[in-house]
Amino acid sequence: MPSNAFLAPLPDLLRVAVVGALAYVGLVALLRVTGKRTLTKLNAFDLVVTVALGSTLASVLTSESVALLEGLVAFATLILLQMAVTWLSVRSPRFQSLVKxxxxxxxxxxxxxxxxxxxxxxxxxxxxxxxxxxxxxxxxxxxxxxxxxxxxxxxxxxxxxxxxxxxxxxxxxxxxxxxxxxxxx
Missing domain, CATH: 3.30.240.20 (bsu07140 like domains)
Incomplete structure (x- = not known):
């Protein structure tokens, strides 16, 4: 078992805390701007977006190779895709039947x-x-x-x-x- 399996250097811990807090604030801000519908679980694609947002947040927190800005762009991309799918679903019965x-x-x-x-x-x-x-x-x-x-x-x-x-x-x-x-x- 590696010696750092339970402990991490202070700079790594600070990175997780700072990036985690900023990513959290960014995600909450995006969710507030895009409205309640973003996190509903009314169908399968809503669930996929919710899980993907959580997975993205975890990646931003735990992976040094994922920059904060990359995580925020990933959040925005997922949310915009979800908004596009719901917008199309509301306006096109044919599209709705494909995704729902x-x-x-x-x-x-x-x-x-x-x-x-x-x-x-x-x-x-x-x-x-x-x-x-x-x-x-x-x-x-x-x-x-x-x-x-x-x-x-x-x-x-x-x-x-x-x-x-x-x-x-x-x-x-x-x-x-x-x-x-x-x-x-």
Missing amino acids: ATPALLVYRGAVLEDALRAERVSREEILAVARSSGATDLSEVGAVILETDGSLSVLSKPPEPQARTSTLTTVSDAPRGPAGPQRT
Whole structure:
């Protein structure tokens, strides 16, 4: 084991502290300027940007070969790319369909949709766990379980008998339509 495995020279420690503080301030400033949407995890590309920002910060902190300015440019590049993808997604349904998945219905009115579970690689045990964590004591109490575009599972309580209203399931693929299912309004 090298003798400096646990200790580092004072100049190296000072570099980490100073560059780390400046990189942190720079990243926070960029995130404040670009808005809340930059760090949301609404889909896969948002998650990739969040992880990449963390990895870049770690590289700037721990690698002497990465200058502070290089790290700040990397932050700005990642954030600008994320902003461009979200800007295009909002304005172009075709582009949005390329970069974003659609939510998938896994349980509807207490019934587990086995084909959907297999297609999305979700186990029945995971469905039961998410139902329990939402407070359901029986699957029949669950109106829907949806695999969201960011990979999280949403549990909706079973609604009262359908009336004229806007359902949150209208954009979920394979959601039943008609009197028992979501209505598009």
